[in-house]
Structure formats: C-alpha cells, structure tokens
Amino acid sequence: MADPHDEPAPAKRSEDTQTTTSPPKDTVIIEEGDTLLVCADAEELGKLRVSSIILKHTSPVFKAMLGPHFAEGQVPCSVLHPQELNCPEDNWHAMECLMQLLHHCKSWLQDDLCDNGTLKRLIGLGAVADKYDCIEAIFLQVDTVFAHFKNSHIAAGAYLDVNSDSAGLRNCFDLAIAALHFEKDSYFYFFTKRLVVDFVGPYSSVLTTRPGSGESALSLELNIRLKLEEQRNATRVRIGEHIPSLALVSCLVCGPYQHKSITFMPAFEKAIKLETHWPPTFSSLSIRTVLEKLKNVGNIERRPVCGHHGSLVRKAREFEDFAAEVYNSMAGMCSRCAKAGSFTTGSCGVSGHWVPTAHWKDGI
Known part of the structure; x- marks a missing residue:
C-alpha cells in the first residue's frame, strides 16, 4: 500500500529531455581524400x-606535419580510413578556399568579386596560405583578383566623395594587407601609394583587430599606418608651403630683398576655384x-x-x-621590408627586392 506522504514523481518536462544532434557533414574537397582537416x-x-x-606537394609545412617526425605522419591513412589533421587556430572558411585552390x-574567387x-575573405585566405607556405602554389589564381581590384579602381575614385571615403579607405587598406600576405610586391606598393594619394580620412579608422590575428599582425598594420600618415x-605641408613662396618677387632697384606680391594669392585661389x-x-x-x-x-x-616693374607672371x-614632382616623390612601400620590420616608402635599395622601374606604370 502506497505511503500517503509519498509524492508522485514529477512528469519529465520536454526541456529536461536531451536531444541529440547529428554531427555536421564533412565538406568533400576531393572524393579520393585520405585526410580530414579539423579547423576552428x-x-x-x-x-x-x-x-x-x-598537401605534401604544395605546402612544406603540411609536408612536415604529415612526415615521419609527427604523429599524424606515422598513422596509415586511406580513403576508407582517413586521418585527422588538427588545425584549431585556422579559420574554417579560409582553409576551405585554400584547399579548393590547391x-x-x-571557389569564391570565381564568384562576384x-x-x-x-576583401575580408581575401585577407583570411592570405593569412592561412602564408602560414602554410603555399603562396607560390596559388600565386596565379590569386593574381587575377588583385588585377581586378587595381583595374576597376574599386578602392577609390579619382575625385572622392568625402562621405564614402571611410569605406574606400578600408577597402584600399585591406587590399594592401592582403597583397602583403600573398607577397604581391607591386600590388602592395600600388595600394599603399593610393592610401596616401587618394584618401583624406584618418588611417586610425582602419586599425581593427581581425579574427584570428595576433599582436604581431596588429603591430605590423600599425607601423604601416604610421609610415603612410607620416608621408601624407x-x-x-610641402604643397601648402610651396605655393605662397611663388608670390615672392625680387626687385633690382630695391636691392636683394624679396617682396611678396599682394595680387598673386587671390588670383591663384580664384584660378583653382578654392572656396577657402x-x-x-x-x-x-x-x-x-x-x-x-x-x-x-x-x-x-x-x-x-614697389611698382618698379610691370606685371610678372x-x-x-x-x-x-x-x-x-610632388606626385613622383610619393611612393608605396616595400612588402619584403615591411614583413621584416623595416617600414620605408619608395625604393628600399635592398638587393633582390621589388622596385618600380622606369617602364612600370602604377596606373594611378
């Protein structure tokens, strides 16, 4: 006989019931694959x-990881029994694109650019490709992407709408960082020069922490930004100081002293339609x-x-x-020097580093 003080067991609520979900399906890059990459x-x-x-033929890093000196390389693998290779720090989407290219x-490189x-995906792809030392294996495939952005002038127009400057500045800076990852020396030079020539906004607006990027990457971007800001x-200052100096007039009658023409600057400001x-x-x-x-x-x-002379022109x-002269004096940066921690604009003078030749046109 049941004890009247015993309380019936509470009914199991639906939220108490644990539901099991099936693991996600693997993404098959190649049907004959014998390795499973486990990324973030x-x-x-x-x-x-x-x-x-x-992997072994395109990446020295993967070749070492799959070699006899690592545990993964000592495990026999096949299509039926693939081995797992852990890459917990690598962005999944970036690694997927890299594997598709290899x-x-x-891949998305064939989609609407x-x-x-x-650009965010391009930087992620570049970081992973750089990490696993397989830039050369995808060099030509990625080159078409940079050529597209250079030729389309998507980063900025010749005459900027100030309201859209921030977006263009971000695009151009992202392209420069991506070119740095992919060792695209001429494109890195091109986009870093455009940052100086075409944009008016503060470079600090593009300095953000990217997912998966460490302190070294942030420091690299900061140093690039500071050097470009210094050049800009x-x-x-050079432009601002030079024009007023053209108003100075020498007079042989008055002596070696130079006089400042009071008509030059008003006429100049009117000629260039300067509102201020x-x-x-x-x-x-x-x-x-x-x-x-x-x-x-x-x-x-x-x-x-002084009135001793008529009008001079x-x-x-x-x-x-x-x-x-001013335009030619402005220059992009050397990508190899930037990676090595030396941030200079123009020709670095280091043997073997890319420099713009007399026949190279930056197209700016």
Whole structure:
C-alpha cells in the first residue's frame, strides 16, 4: 500500500529531455581524400576532406606535419580510413578556399568579386596560405583578383566623395594587407601609394583587430599606418608651403630683398576655384585632387608692391612641373621590408627586392 506522504514523481518536462544532434557533414574537397582537416568551428561546419598527396606537394609545412617526425605522419591513412589533421587556430572558411585552390576546385574567387565580404575573405585566405607556405602554389589564381581590384579602381575614385571615403579607405587598406600576405610586391606598393594619394580620412579608422590575428599582425598594420600618415602629412605641408613662396618677387632697384606680391594669392585661389584661403582643406580634398587643380591653374600674375616693374607672371608650366614632382616623390612601400620590420616608402635599395622601374606604370 502506497505511503500517503509519498509524492508522485514529477512528469519529465520536454526541456529536461536531451536531444541529440547529428554531427555536421564533412565538406568533400576531393572524393579520393585520405585526410580530414579539423579547423576552428569544425564542430559546427564539419571537417574538410582533402588529399595528403596534394598537401605534401604544395605546402612544406603540411609536408612536415604529415612526415615521419609527427604523429599524424606515422598513422596509415586511406580513403576508407582517413586521418585527422588538427588545425584549431585556422579559420574554417579560409582553409576551405585554400584547399579548393590547391585541389583546383571552384571557389569564391570565381564568384562576384564586388561582394562586400570579398576583401575580408581575401585577407583570411592570405593569412592561412602564408602560414602554410603555399603562396607560390596559388600565386596565379590569386593574381587575377588583385588585377581586378587595381583595374576597376574599386578602392577609390579619382575625385572622392568625402562621405564614402571611410569605406574606400578600408577597402584600399585591406587590399594592401592582403597583397602583403600573398607577397604581391607591386600590388602592395600600388595600394599603399593610393592610401596616401587618394584618401583624406584618418588611417586610425582602419586599425581593427581581425579574427584570428595576433599582436604581431596588429603591430605590423600599425607601423604601416604610421609610415603612410607620416608621408601624407609631409606631402600636405610641402604643397601648402610651396605655393605662397611663388608670390615672392625680387626687385633690382630695391636691392636683394624679396617682396611678396599682394595680387598673386587671390588670383591663384580664384584660378583653382578654392572656396577657402590657401592652404586647401586637406580634410576634404585628397592630395590627388589638389595636384589635379595645380595642373590646370594656368598663368598667374605677380605684381610687385614697389611698382618698379610691370606685371610678372608665374607660368602654368611651373605649377604643372611642381604637381608632377610632388606626385613622383610619393611612393608605396616595400612588402619584403615591411614583413621584416623595416617600414620605408619608395625604393628600399635592398638587393633582390621589388622596385618600380622606369617602364612600370602604377596606373594611378
């Protein structure tokens, strides 16, 4: 007979019932794959089935990991019994794309490159390819991506809308970092030069911690940003100080002293259609825009204050030559030096490093 004080067991609630979910399916890069890569988020996205033969032939790092000196290389593997290779620090999507390229499969590189996530994925791919030393194996496949962005000028236009400058600045900086990962020396030079020539916003806005990036990567980006900011500021100062110096006039009658023409600057500001007084507002005008204005100034009259001479003229050629000189003095950075911790712009002078030749056109 049941004890009246005994309480009936509570009914099992639905939330108390543990539901088991099946593990995610593996992503098959190649059907004959005998190796499963276990990357970050593999519990949610599954493993990557790849060929150990291709890994060994395309990556010295994978070759060592699958060699006799590591546990993974001592385990026999086959299509029926694939071995697992743990890569817990590597982004799953970046590794998937890398494996697709190494195995000559279709990847997002064949899709619309104007997608918003393209540059983020490109940097992730570059970081993984650099880590496993297989940049050379995918060099040509990736080259078409950089050529697309260089030729389409997606990073920025010749004349910038200030409101869209931040997005363009981020795009151009991402392309520079991706080019650095992929050892694309000429493209790194190209995009770092564009950062100086085309953009007005602060470079600090693009300094963010990327998923999976460590302190060394952040330090690298910081040093690149600081060097480019230094070059941009120096160029702005040079332009700002040079134009007023053209207003000085020498008079043989007055002696060796130079007089400042009071008509030169107003005439100059009118000629370039400057809404404010010189120097220009560089926070809203890119260096490219200012140089383009200088190339189209024309002749500017300088009338001496003393009255001993008639009108003197600064020829249009003087402004054109100065604009060309300033533009040519601006330079991108050497990718190999940047990776080695030396941050300089222009020719580094190191033997074997890429430098722009007389026949190379940056297309800017």
